[in-house]
Amino acid sequence: xxxxxxxxxxxxxxxxxLQKMNFWEVDFFERRKELVSQGVExxxxxxxxxxxxxxxxxxxxxxDKSNYGRLIxxxxxxxxxxxxxxxKFEVVSKNTDEIVVQVQQVKGAETCSRIYLVxxxxxxxxxxxxxxxxxxxxxxxxx
Numbered sequence: 001x002x003x004x005x006x007x008x009x010x011x012x013x014x015x016x017x018l019q020k021m022n023f024w025e026v027d028f029f030e031r032r033k034e035l036v037s038q039g040v041e042x043x044x045x046x047x048x049x050x051x052x053x054x055x056x057x058x059x060x061x062x063x064d065k066s067n068y069g070r071l072i073x074x075x076x077x078x079x080x081x082x083x084x085x086x087x088k089f090e091v092v093s094k095n096t097d098e099i100v101v102q103v104q105q106v107k108g109a110e111t112c113s114r115i116y117l118v119x120x121x122x123x124x125x126x127x128x129x130x131x132x133x134x135x136x137x138x139x140x141x142x143x
Contacts, residue, residue, distance in 0.1 A: 010089065010101065011124040014117055017060035018084040021143070024052055025080040032076065046074055061126040061143055062118070069142030079107040099124070114138065 028049045035042045050071055061067045075081075086107055092100040092114060099117045104110070112132040117124045130138040 011099065011117060013060055013124045014099075014101070014115070014126070015084065017056065017126065018082045018087075020056050020060075021082040022080050022084060024049070024056060025076045025082070026078075028052075028074070029076040029078050029080070049074060057143060062120075062128075064128075066128060066140045067126065067143050077108065079105075081105075081108075081111075083107060098127075113141065 028045075031045055031049075032042055035045060053074070054068075054071060057063070057068055057071070079086075082103075083105070086105075088104040088106060090102045090104075092102050094100070097119045101115050101117065103113045103115060105112070114130045114132075116127040116129070118127045126143060129141045129143050131141040133139050
């Protein structure tokens with residue numbers, strides 16, 4: 001990736017989304033791990049973190065089936081899916097109403113994704129996320 005950017009150089013809403021998603025996933029992972037180690041049912045925890053995730057998505061993403069797909073399957077992994085401290089960012093395209101940011105995970109699955117941001121009034125919202133598949137094709141993915 002050539003046009004590397006820092007999290008501070010992206011729209012504020014996108015930077016906040018990455019930070020909030022990272023916190024959500026790290027916190028959920030730790031709490032879930034603790035309950036599993038105690039043999040405790042975690043349906044209440046799932047409800048709590050579903051609501052927290054829904055609040056993040058409502059604030060930063062356009063509501064559609066793919067963007068909200070993670071609410072159906074509350075995945076959380078270590079290292080977290082979003083890590084603004086270590087992920088590499090590249091602006092693939094940019095105009096006044098849309099920015100496409102390519103995100104390369106450095107830790108964990110090392111997934112390469114593209115996140116499409118669109119301007120809604122004065123704010124930026126996530127329109128969609130795509131991930132690069134093993135056969136070098138872009139496929140829609142949940143946030």
